Amino acid sequence: MDLLALADFNLVARHGGFGRAARAAGRPKATLSRRVAELEASLDLRLFERGARTLKLTEEGRALFERAGALLTELDETAAAIASGGERPRGKLRISVPLLFSQTAMGKLAAGFALKYPEVRLEITTEDRTVDIVEEGYDLVIRVNPDPDESLVGRIFLRDRLIVVASPGLARPADNVAVPAVVRGAGDRIAAWDVLGPTGSSRIAVEPVLRLSSLIMVRDAVRAGVGAGRLPVSLVSHDLAAGTLVHWGDADGPDITLWTLYPSRRLLSARVSAFLDYLKEAFPMGTPDELAAHIGA
Secondary structure: OOHHHHHHHHHHHHHOOHHHHHHHHOOOHHHHHHHHHHHHHHHOOOOEEEOOOOEEEOHHHHHHHHHHHHHHHHHHHHHHHHHOOOOOOOEEEEEEEOHHHHHHHHHHHHHHHHHHOOOEEEEEEEOOOOOOOOOOOOOEEEEEOOOOOOOEEEEEEEEEOEEEEEOOOOOOOOOOOOEEEEEEOOOOOOOEEEEEEOOEEEEEEEEEEEEEOOHHHHHHHHHOOOOEEEEEHHHHHHHHHHOOOEEEEEEOOOOEEEEEEEEOOOOOOHHHHHHHHHHHHHOOOOOHHHHHHHHOO
């Protein structure tokens, strides 16, 4: 594939027309039109739908644009790095982060990374949904217990676990007596929590009295004595140490794992590698205590 023709196609697609692309680049419109037509001929694909006044990407053109843009950017950055004598992290780094980690830890991490790597333009979005890394233009995503995905590779950088806690003024009830509970979400009725303690497993009957959308809100309500709650240990470890919350047991189930994920078909750019190394420096052992110390919870 002719990389120069691909770059011209990317220029036209980014600006939404041959005229606007020509003015932005200071290139003849006819030259851009000819180069894109040659690219279409070489691929045997129509990349644009051409109207009298409109130019619209075809489905194939959109797929090529979404992938080619990132690749061309990496080529430019690699060439610039080689010319400057070393591959320093630089350029735009776009990351998707889940809500709780974003609220508790990401601000401090982002600030530290920006100070260490001033040539990287860090952009972080917060969302719990599963994003399409390639289609939505992310370099890296952080996810909690993600489903397997053959198109992505990654690593665990933090582990946490859910525990049941309550204020000291709320006594743990006898068997089959429901305790007021603060729960996350507005899902189906929750009848009981299975917990693991020093003497083995047990079940705590619960009666939800508050349903909140954020675990930070759940923690604050539990602190206020409204009811017991299931929360990550990193979010309440300082409360447990201070005695403002009491540990009733570990929630039965798998640990919480935080993963960094990125496309497997691409070589890692210097900026992605730098961010992965930065997370490793921030959480060398990946324990809940390290996360608690970082967020000061």
